[in-house]
Amino acid sequence: MAQKHSLNPVLLLTAIRKAVQNGLSAEDVLSFEERILYELQTVESMTRKRWKGIKELSFDQYQACIALQTLNTSYLKRFISPAAAPERSTRIPGILAFCNDLHEKIEAAALKYDPSTSDQELIDLSWPAYSTLREQNTVIRKTLKESTADPAVFSSQTFRAVQWLRFLEDQVEFLAHIKAVQAAARLFSITLRQNKRKKRLAEVPLHLRFFPGSALFRSKISKNTIILTLNEGFIHAPEHVLHAILRLAASTGDKADKQAMASYSSSGEYLRISTGLLQQTSPGNSELGLFHHLGQLADKIEREYFTFPTERPQIAWMKKPSYRTFGVYQASSNTIRISPALDHPDVPQFVVEYVLFHEFAHARVGVRVQKGRHQIHSKRFKGVEHQFARRDEAAAFLKDISRKYSIRGTS
DSSP: OOOOOSOOHHHHHHHHHHHHHHOBOHHHHHHHHHHHHHHHHHHHHHHHHHSSSGGGSOHHHHHHHHHHHHOOHHHHHTTBOSSOOOOOOOOOTTHHHHHHHHHHHHHHHHHHOOTTSOHHHHHHHHHHHHHHHHHHHHHHHHHHHHHTOOGGGSOHHHHHHHHHHHHHTSHHHHHHHHHHHHHHHHHHHHHHHTSTTTGGGGGSOEEEEEEOOSSSEEEEEOSSOEEEEEEGGGTTOOHHHHHHHHHHHTTOOOHHHHHHHHHHTTSHHHHHHHHHHHOOOOSSOTTOOSSOOHHHHHHHHHHHTOOOSSOOOEEEEOSSOOSSOOEEEETTTTEEEEOGGGOSTTSOHHHHHHHHHHHHHHHHHOOEEETTEEEOSOHHHHHHHTTSTTHHHHHHHHHHHHHHHHHHOOO
16 A cells, blocks of 8 residues: 655646646736645655655656646647636525425325336326426526526535436436435345344434435434435435344345445446436536646547537546546536546546546437436447547557556555
8 A cells, every 4th residue: 555645746736737727817826836846845754864866756647747747838838818717606595495395295205106016106296396307407507597507606505406306307216216315214224123232213204305416325323213324326226235234234244245335336337327426517617627628529529420400518637536427427417527637637638538538428329218227337338439540549548547556545
């Protein structure tokens, strides 16, 4: 395991990328030049005293240092903009209160649902909640259009609420959400009743919810009420995984439960939902990177492979680098997010093109729903993806990045 230290070149690189997207001034370039020089000199000094140089850093810190070494004054000057993007602030009054109300309506619908209920019956049962959800999303779209605002200017709470409501407008996901609430509430009751010390809590009113967040789950247990929130990424989790999470939430879980939760939270189905919901764009040119311009690469892919009959997905760099999930397509918002781990001088252009192509293929092919579950990498999808000329070479490069990350860890 790699050693860790107090400095963080990853955060500095992220700050520079965000500033570039908003438009750099000449003063910004000089300021960043000083910060880069200080960061690299300090890191070099510390690593030589403690270890054998920057190669001993965690993989993400090392990669950031290599990128910072490239960002000299002449390189950064190409990003100078006459005027930085203006600051904007947009609010959607009452959206958090609406989400709380929607949670209550979903819980009420879940109480009336049982596994023998057909999807059509569940649609009828939950229609009041779903119809108000669609109305709220119409208000959100109108607000954004009138203000010409980017969702990234919202607070983190408001942003998650907006993304969550958009996600649930997909009726398949909405029904899966209700089923997950019902299953989790039933399993949590079983968990409490099976434990002598927790048995009395089975009679305490339970508020169980799924919602996007940075945590896998949050629990607040008292004598009068239990509030349990699971990450939205778990709505398609099999019952044994839900049961494992709920035992951990009730403080009755073991190592095997932790492993089950960790394993599922690394799965494609979990990441499709959780990562897609949390990635937010930045005001300004969110396609612009320090080393790769996503918009230009997308144009190249459209020229060489295919075009979109309707609107092309919105493309942006993710807020934080990921070395396991390099791209995410979110159908509900028609957006593609690419990991800034690929915005690096050592990452060839064709590798970034391949990740974009992969996500474009998802947008083109769509997701096949069978028996209430999403089939992401269908035969049709694989047929489209194999058209990319250097697919195997790019996939091997990405696999190597993930391997190095796994070995050397993160900061």
